[in-house]
Each structure stands twice: as C-alpha cells, then as structure tokens.
Amino acid sequence: MPVSLTCTSCGKNQKDTTLYWRCPCGGLFDLVFEPAFHPKKLAGRQHNLWRYREALPVKNNRNIVSFGEGFTPLLEIGFGDKSAWIKQDQLFPSGSYKDRGSTVLLSHLKETGLEKILEDSSGNAGCSIAAYSALAGIGCDVYVPANASPSKLAQIEAYGARLHRISGSREDVAAAALRAAEKTYYASHCWNPYFFHGTKTFAYEVCEQLGWKAPDTVVLPAGNGTLVIGAYIGFSELKNAGIIRKMPRIVGVQARNCNPISTAWRKDLDYIPAIIKKPTLSEGIAAAAPVRGKQILDCIRKTGGEMIDVPEQTILPAFRELAKKGYFIELTSAAIISGLKIYMRKAGKKELVVSIFTGHGLKNRST
Ligand SMILES: Cc1ncc(COP(=O)(O)O)c(C=O)c1O
Ligand SMILES: [Zn+2]
CATH class of the missing domain: 3.40.50.1100 (Rossmann fold)
Structure with a gap:
C-alpha cells in the first residue's frame, strides 16, 4: 500500500512519509493512499477498528499500537417523536473518540x-x-x-x-x-x-453497523474537524470502492460562543473569519482558529450539509437530559447533542441520522 503526502498549499507531493508533519512551504499535508479494503475480508476478524486493516496506512503489523479499541456500539436514542443513532465513542480506552x-x-x-x-x-x-x-x-x-x-x-x-x-x-x-x-x-x-486516517474509522464502523449502508446525515462536532474531515475521508473511500452508494450530508456543530466555521458557512465566505471567542462549557470544540478550517467548511459544503450553532444555555440541560437516560458524557459532547436536537426538529421522519458521544462524563470539571 504506497502512501505519500500531498501539500494542500503548493501541491507538491512528498514521497517520504517519514519525518514530515507539514510541507516545507508551511502548508498542510493530506495523505495520498488508496485502501484495498472490502467487507468480504472481515470474516473472523476481531471487533475493533483494526478490522479495516487494508484501509489503515501502517505498513507492518508488528508496529501496530493498539488497545483493541473501536467498534463502539451504535445505539438508537429517541429525541421527541424521532430517533437518531449514536456512536458510543465515550467508551474508548482514554475516554474519547x-x-x-x-x-x-x-x-x-x-x-x-x-x-x-x-x-x-x-x-x-x-x-x-x-x-x-x-x-x-x-x-x-x-x-x-x-x-x-x-x-x-x-x-x-x-x-x-x-x-x-x-x-x-x-x-x-x-x-x-x-x-x-x-x-x-x-x-x-x-x-x-495520519490522525485523520484513524478518525475515518467512524465512517467504516457506522456503515458496517448499518449493514454496509450510508446514513442520510451525520451530525458531528466541528472544532478542529478531526471527525468531520475523518468522516468525509472514510465515507468517500467507501463510496469510491462501490461499498456504499452515496455520501451522507455532514452537519457540523459549534458552540455559538466560539463559531468561526458556522460564521463562514452562514455568511457564505470562502475563508474562516476572525471571531471574538466567549467562554463556553464545551472546551473541546472551542477552536477559534482551526488550522484545517477551510477543509472543514469544504466537507460540509460538498456533502450539502450545514453548520449549527448551539446557544450556551442549552448545553447543561442536554447533559442532564442524557444523564437521566443513563448516558454520562462530557459537556462538549452535550453541546453536540444539543445541535443534534436542533437538527432533529427538521429532520425527515424516515431520515437516518447518526451522531456521536465523543467523550466520557468522568472528564467533566463539575456539572
Ligand atoms: C469531547 C470532545 N468532543 C469533540 C471534540 C472536537 O472534535 P474535532 O476536533 O473533531 O472537531 C473534542 C476535541 O478536543 C473533544 O474533546
Ligand atoms: Zn507545500
């Protein structure tokens, strides 16, 4: 599986993937990598994210650093008269996706x-x-x-x-x-x-858990975009391989108190504007100047998705509502679920919506 790096600024390709985390021009790197994965290879494999081995850009099995993580449950949870499917990524070994x-x-x-x-x-x-x-x-x-x-x-x-x-x-x-x-x-x-080629396993797991079908919509945090961009890569790879038929819409959620990407989306800008950041309970998505901001915006736009801003006063009630149902999550995750609730109000009755609990409640300062 040949892997190389391509610069998103100057377009140069860097064959040696060894010791570069950005291009000498200062630009961001993306990986050029074509997975050779097919679901028929899964028989007998363990239920963790390394089951998608041919899609993960690591050469030698001997180098895999793993706690057996992944393949988190996908649970249906009701919101009003509709329901969404939620990946339980608060259950990862270090307590987050x-x-x-x-x-x-x-x-x-x-x-x-x-x-x-x-x-x-x-x-x-x-x-x-x-x-x-x-x-x-x-x-x-x-x-x-x-x-x-x-x-x-x-x-x-x-x-x-x-x-x-x-x-x-x-x-x-x-x-x-x-x-x-x-x-x-x-x-x-x-x-x-490489980090994004790990977070893309969210897409692989969701599609497998739905019977190798893409959801209609995924509602994800949009802080530094590790999930938005990872999900975009994962769903694109599965679509290009003919394993799923369509890309889901990607809906990004930010706190209204720190919303550079949703500001760009709402104003139809092609850059990420400077914003004044106010304090928010959702510390995990409070990125005022995300380095891949433009890429996040592109993923939202290319899939016909949208951005949702959540008002600060809705975060704690969302946390409490879920805790009362038995789900103990981080306040940052509660912000995403608050965005999901806003989205669900207008979702179609038959729309298949997937979202995520990103972090465990034991991480909270106090609630
Ligand atoms: C609990 C939690 N949720 C969501 C995010 C934001 O994720 P992303 O960088 O994918 O936008 C973070 C990032 O730190 C986090 O800690
Ligand atoms: Zn470059």
Missing part, C-alpha cells in the same frame, strides 16, 4: 522509529496521545491550557507524559507547541494527516 486517530498515528510513528513527540490539546487529544505513547514506549510532551479540566491534566500525567501548562488561550497553547516543534516531532491531531 480521539483514540481512533491516536492508534493510527502512533503506529505510524513507531514505524518511523521516533523516540519522542509533542502534542498540544484542549485535553482529550493530549490524554489519548499520552496513552498511546505510553503503550508504544515513545516519550511525550503535552501542551495544554493551564485551565483545562483537572481530570484531563491528571490523566495525561498519570500516563507518564510531561505536561506543559500554558496560560492564555487555546491559540496561545498551539503557538507554544509550534515553537517547541522546531526541536521535537509534532504529533499534532490537527496537522498530522
């Missing part, structure tokens, strides 16, 4: 023989990359906002990663990580295209 990306990225990095990496995060990606680094035996520095949820900071340190608490905004944290990336490999879940 980020493990989809980390298992593929860390397997790739193990393949390169790297001994040390760094990551920056609002919390969950840091927890996840730290867990998989521990398993891989790779040293890990994690840059986080000083005010991130204490449970996430404790989790990162427990895995043995070196924590750098940065005061200021999430964007200040990213800037500190970029400076450190001059010396240490930047295993960024936003920049590194």
Whole structure:
C-alpha cells in the first residue's frame, strides 16, 4: 500500500512519509493512499477498528499500537417523536473518540522509529496521545491550557507524559507547541494527516453497523474537524470502492460562543473569519482558529450539509437530559447533542441520522 503526502498549499507531493508533519512551504499535508479494503475480508476478524486493516496506512503489523479499541456500539436514542443513532465513542480506552486517530498515528510513528513527540490539546487529544505513547514506549510532551479540566491534566500525567501548562488561550497553547516543534516531532491531531486516517474509522464502523449502508446525515462536532474531515475521508473511500452508494450530508456543530466555521458557512465566505471567542462549557470544540478550517467548511459544503450553532444555555440541560437516560458524557459532547436536537426538529421522519458521544462524563470539571 504506497502512501505519500500531498501539500494542500503548493501541491507538491512528498514521497517520504517519514519525518514530515507539514510541507516545507508551511502548508498542510493530506495523505495520498488508496485502501484495498472490502467487507468480504472481515470474516473472523476481531471487533475493533483494526478490522479495516487494508484501509489503515501502517505498513507492518508488528508496529501496530493498539488497545483493541473501536467498534463502539451504535445505539438508537429517541429525541421527541424521532430517533437518531449514536456512536458510543465515550467508551474508548482514554475516554474519547480521539483514540481512533491516536492508534493510527502512533503506529505510524513507531514505524518511523521516533523516540519522542509533542502534542498540544484542549485535553482529550493530549490524554489519548499520552496513552498511546505510553503503550508504544515513545516519550511525550503535552501542551495544554493551564485551565483545562483537572481530570484531563491528571490523566495525561498519570500516563507518564510531561505536561506543559500554558496560560492564555487555546491559540496561545498551539503557538507554544509550534515553537517547541522546531526541536521535537509534532504529533499534532490537527496537522498530522495520519490522525485523520484513524478518525475515518467512524465512517467504516457506522456503515458496517448499518449493514454496509450510508446514513442520510451525520451530525458531528466541528472544532478542529478531526471527525468531520475523518468522516468525509472514510465515507468517500467507501463510496469510491462501490461499498456504499452515496455520501451522507455532514452537519457540523459549534458552540455559538466560539463559531468561526458556522460564521463562514452562514455568511457564505470562502475563508474562516476572525471571531471574538466567549467562554463556553464545551472546551473541546472551542477552536477559534482551526488550522484545517477551510477543509472543514469544504466537507460540509460538498456533502450539502450545514453548520449549527448551539446557544450556551442549552448545553447543561442536554447533559442532564442524557444523564437521566443513563448516558454520562462530557459537556462538549452535550453541546453536540444539543445541535443534534436542533437538527432533529427538521429532520425527515424516515431520515437516518447518526451522531456521536465523543467523550466520557468522568472528564467533566463539575456539572
Ligand atoms: C469531547 C470532545 N468532543 C469533540 C471534540 C472536537 O472534535 P474535532 O476536533 O473533531 O472537531 C473534542 C476535541 O478536543 C473533544 O474533546
Ligand atoms: Zn507545500
């Protein structure tokens, strides 16, 4: 399975996938990779995300860094007189869907023989990359906002990663990580295209769980877009291989208090505008300047989807409503479900809508 990198700015192709996390021109890389996956290969394979082995860009099985993650339940949950199907990704080993990306990225990095990496995060990606680094035996520095949820900071340190608490905004944290990336490999879940080839397994699992059928609509967070872009890649690969017939519409959710992508969508802009970010309970999707913002917008537009802004005062009630049904999720996940509820009001009676619980409730500061 040949893999190469293509720059989204200058268009150059980089054959050597080893030690580049961005193009020398500064542009973002995407992977050029054609999976050789077919559902008939699945017989007898374990129910985790590595069952889609031919779709995952890691050369040697020996390098796979895995806790047996994935294939999370897809459960039908009622909202008013309609229902949606929700992937239970709060059940991943480190407590969030980020493990989809980390298992593929860390397997790739193990393949390169790297001994040390760094990551920056609002919390969950840091927890996840730290867990998989521990398993891989790779040293890990994690840059986080000083005010991130204490449970996430404790989790990162427990895995043995070196924590750098940065005061200021999430964007200040990213800037500190970029400076450190001059010396240490930047295993960024936003920049590194291998991460997106892990999050794409959301699409593979959903289609398999629906009997190799695409949903009509997926409602996903749109923070740094690891799920929106990952889902777009995954559904596109399945469609190109003739395994599903159509692309689902991708609906992105942001908090109204931090909504650069939905602002661009609503105003029909072809760039991501600067916004004034206000505090929000949904820290995981509070990305004011997402590096792949334009790509996220393109995924929404190309699939005929839309962006939804959720008012801050709807997040806690959505959390409480789900907890009363027995689902214990992060407040960021509750924001996405608040967006799903807005979408469900206008969804068709027969429309097959899929969404996701992205993080576990034990990560919350307090509720
Ligand atoms: C719980 C949770 N949900 C959603 C997101 C946002 O995801 P994305 O980067 O895919 O937009 C995050 C990111 O940190 C998160 O922690
Ligand atoms: Zn370039």
